[in-house]
Amino acid sequence: DAKTTQPNSMESNEEEPVHLPCNHSTISGTDYIHWYRQLPSQGPEYVIHGLTSNVNNRMASLAIAEDRKSSTLILHRATLRDAAVYYCILHGGHDMRFGAGTRLTVKP
Amino acid sequence: GAGVSQTPSNKVTEKGKYVELRCDPISGHTALYWYRQSLGQGPEFLIYFQGTGAADDSGLPNDRFFAVRPEGSVSTLKIQRTERGDSAVYLCASSPSPPGGPNTGELFFGEGSRLTVL
Numbered sequence: 001d002a003k004t005t006q007p008n009s010m011e012s013n014e015e016e017p018v019h020l021p022c023n024h025s026t027i028s029g030t031d032y033i034h035w036y037r038q039l040p041s042q043g044p045e046y047v048i049h050g051l052t053s054n055v056n057n058r059m060a061s062l063a064i065a066e067d068r069k070s071s072t073l074i075l076h077r078a079t080l081r082d083a084a085v086y087y088c089i090l091h092g093g094h095d096m097r098f099g100a101g102t103r104l105t106v107k108p
Numbered sequence: 109g110a111g112v113s114q115t116p117s118n119k120v121t122e123k124g125k126y127v128e129l130r131c132d133p134i135s136g137h138t139a140l141y142w143y144r145q146s147l148g149q150g151p152e153f154l155i156y157f158q159g160t161g162a163a164d165d166s167g168l169p170n171d172r173f174f175a176v177r178p179e180g181s182v183s184t185l186k187i188q189r190t191e192r193g194d195s196a197v198y199l200c201a202s203s204p205s206p207p208g209g210p211n212t213g214e215l216f217f218g219e220g221s222r223l224t225v226l
Contacts, residue, residue, distance in 0.1 A: 043217030044151065044201075046215065087150060096153070100149065100150050
């Protein structure tokens with residue numbers, strides 16, 4: 001299975017941008033890059049996904065490296081409600097396998 | 109309901125007992141997934157259904173675990189002879205389309221069923 005590598009934890013100040021990195025050096029040509037986040041005591045929540053081009057939605061932006069071996073989830077202005085565990089996942093088949101993710105702490 | 113519904117939200121049982129956890133996916137979603145999550149870990153894939161059939165059950169840890177989706181909607185995860193190590197949050201997710209399409213992969217998760225085996 002293709003795997004991803006993320007830092008265990010990151011901190012950010014409220015109202016500042018946050019860049020969450022993900023390495024996926026073994027990505028295949030058909031793998032989509034997905035990001036989910038999980039707030040405390042809730043199920044994971046879809047954030048964004050992409051294949052080759054950068055993507056923007058109301059929640060975040062996804063920047064994908066030209067060689068697709070890494071990507072970055074960008075939260076443009078972190079709020080306290082963005083404190084969560086963020087998962088980067090490669091999805092090329094039917095299964096979506098989560099790693100340990102990055103725990104984001106947002107300081108007021 | 110509008111989202112994925114899981115029942116019970118909490119289940120406490122004794123070692124050796126049988127447990128059923130139910131998942132009611134979003135109406136019309138053909139794909140259904142079960143995961144389990146231990147404290148401090150990411151969700152661990154258990155099984156994937158496309159319609160009524162289990163397309164991939166490679167994540168089920170052993171033969172004490174079984175899941176069904178007889179009519180392609182509601183699914184039940186069944187655990188026999190529960191062990192203390194089965195204690196976890198069991199998450200269900202559904203998706204509107206089979207994987208591989210252009211909108212592939214957006215999963216909608218329920219809030220989970222917390223299982224505690226004493």
